[in-house]
Amino acid sequence: MDPTPQQRARNPWGQGERLRGEILEAAARLLSELGGEEGLTIRGVARAAGIAPASIYQHFADKNALVHGLIEYDYERLAAAMAEADAALPAEQVVDRVRAQMHAYCQFALDSPGHYRLMLNNRPRREPGEPPKGPLGKVILGVTAAFERCEQAGHKLRLPAERSAVMVFVATHGLVALWHASPDERQLDRIEPMVSEFLSLVFA
Amino acid sequence: MDPTPQQRARNPWGQGERLRGEILEAAARLLSELGGEEGLTIRGVARAAGIAPASIYQHFADKNALVHGLIEYDYERLAAAMAEADAALPAEQVVDRVRAQMHAYCQFALDSPGHYRLMLNNRPRREPGEPPKGPLGKVILGVTAAFERCEQAGHKLRLPAERSAVMVFVATHGLVALWHASPDERQLDRIEPMVSEFLSLVFA
DNA sequence: GCAGTTACCAAACGATTGTTCAGTGACTTA
DNA sequence: TAAGTCACTGAACAATCGTTTGGTAACTGC
Numbered sequence: 439m440d441p442t443p444q445q446r447a448r449n450p451w452g453q454g455e456r457l458r459g460e461i462l463e464a465a466a467r468l469l470s471e472l473g474g475e476e477g478l479t480i481r482g483v484a485r486a487a488g489i490a491p492a493s494i495y496q497h498f499a500d501k502n503a504l505v506h507g508l509i510e511y512d513y514e515r516l517a518a519a520m521a522e523a524d525a526a527l528p529a530e531q532v533v534d535r536v537r538a539q540m541h542a543y544c545q546f547a548l549d550s551p552g553h554y555r556l557m558l559n560n561r562p563r564r565e566p567g568e569p570p571k572g573p574l575g576k577v578i579l580g581v582t583a584a585f586e587r588c589e590q591a592g593h594k595l596r597l598p599a600e601r602s603a604v605m606v607f608v609a610t611h612g613l614v615a616l617w618h619a620s621p622d623e624r625q626l627d628r629i630e631p632m633v634s635e636f637l638s639l640v641f642a
Numbered sequence: 643m644d645p646t647p648q649q650r651a652r653n654p655w656g657q658g659e660r661l662r663g664e665i666l667e668a669a670a671r672l673l674s675e676l677g678g679e680e681g682l683t684i685r686g687v688a689r690a691a692g693i694a695p696a697s698i699y700q701h702f703a704d705k706n707a708l709v710h711g712l713i714e715y716d717y718e719r720l721a722a723a724m725a726e727a728d729a730a731l732p733a734e735q736v737v738d739r740v741r742a743q744m745h746a747y748c749q750f751a752l753d754s755p756g757h758y759r760l761m762l763n764n765r766p767r768r769e770p771g772e773p774p775k776g777p778l779g780k781v782i783l784g785v786t787a788a789f790e791r792c793e794q795a796g797h798k799l800r801l802p803a804e805r806s807a808v809m810v811f812v813a814t815h816g817l818v819a820l821w822h823a824s825p826d827e828r829q830l831d832r833i834e835p836m837v838s839e840f841l842s843l844v845f846a
Numbered sequence: 847g848c849a850g851t852t853a854c855c856a857a858a859c860g861a862t863t864g865t866t867c868a869g870t871g872a873c874t875t876a
Numbered sequence: 877t878a879a880g881t882c883a884c885t886g887a888a889c890a891a892t893c894g895t896t897t898g899g900t901a902a903c904t905g906c
Binding site for chain 3: 448451452481492495
């Protein structure tokens with residue numbers, strides 16, 4: 439029943455900041471188990487981390503701060519996974535590198551539905567003057583760059599590179615969001631081909 | 643403060659079923675005001691309908707039954723809006739009729755974010771043997787028919803009609819879902835052009 | 847008039863939630 | 877050894893939630 443039933447040893451003198459990381463890790467673990475934001479509670483995170491609920495408030499002002507800490511951490515994970523997938527392919531396979539990025543994106547979304555939904559449904563209200571994409575900006579930037587390399591390699595696009603990136607990204611989000619809403623094992627295999635189809639639609 | 647502060651007159655003898663409709667209407671109103679499922683509570687619906695919370699349980703087994711009643715009602719509204727938009731155009735404007743359906747879809751999603759999110763995030767677990775689309779099947783069916791008329795009129799598609807419909811639908815859902823996640827008035831005008839762009843991508 | 851049904855409601859129950867506050871014990875500095 | 881700091885906790889508060897129970901008042905059929 440209890441994920442971490444044993445007593446936790448307190449951190450050594452002067453290293454209290456460690457607990458912040460442990461709380462984030464425990465919250466991430468819990469969110470993965472739950473598959474959604476609904477059961478993600480202060481008490482639950484505390485239990486998963488093996489600490490008292492009150493201890494969380496030494497590191498996060500309130501539940502919102504904890505959630506946003508999680509989201510930030512997750513965006514870094516996602517961007518890293520996409521960049522890695524991109525870099526893993528030889529430079530000349532320009533189209534495959536777009537596909538690899540989007541594949542990594544889907545993998546993240548399908549492996550961690552709770553994280554993905556939390557990230558995309560709690561995007562920050564944007565300040566006037568900021569770019570409209572929020573933390574997703576980096577993701578789209580990476581895809582845009584990959585599309586630009588396609589153009590330089592001679593592949594014709596039906597839309598400018600950045601617009602192509604936005605289109606493919608938006609469509610892929612629709613796809614994984616719909617799958618999250620009613621997951622179906624038998625449909626899982628259809629997701630990747632559909633992303634490829636989105637890709638082929640933006641190429642001339 | 644109170645949405646319906648005045649006392650409600652009880653329904654006449656034998657017409658108790660009326661309250662079921664009033665409850666659904668009150669729930670719909672409340673959901674529109676809230677803009678999300680989070681605050682949609684039995685007590686809130688009761689207050690909006692001007693009745694006691696307990697009275698809801700004479701017409702709905704539990705909160706889930708109430709929510710699913712709402713969802714069913716909303717799917718009918720959506721399908722009707724799309725069919726009407728389709729029929730409002732002359733038969734020969736085949737492409738515009740696809741666009742009109744998707745425009746009606748977006749209008750619904752943007753006018754009633756709470757309803758839209760409730761519908762798409764609470765899709766039923768599918769029984770083995772059922773079509774995989776759930777209540778969205780009818781929506782996609784209408785778009786598919788519109789694409790088939792395009793083909794018959796001589797417009798070339800890059801994918802079969804049904805596949806085109808699914809692609810455009812999925813992409814459009816991604817678009818409105820992202821807008822819901824961080825609404826921005828200045829981006830509102832960009833939604834319709836993007837849907838048109840999705841459409842033009844599936845045409846050869 | 848009287849029993850029975852219908853349409854509703856007031857009040858409470860029990861569970862869960864975020865959050866606060868007053869500590870407790872271990873360690874460091876003086 | 878004494879004072880102070882740090883890491884952390886137990887217990888409670890106040891709010892909200894879905895749901896149940898036991899009614900009451902109005903109307904119908906007899």
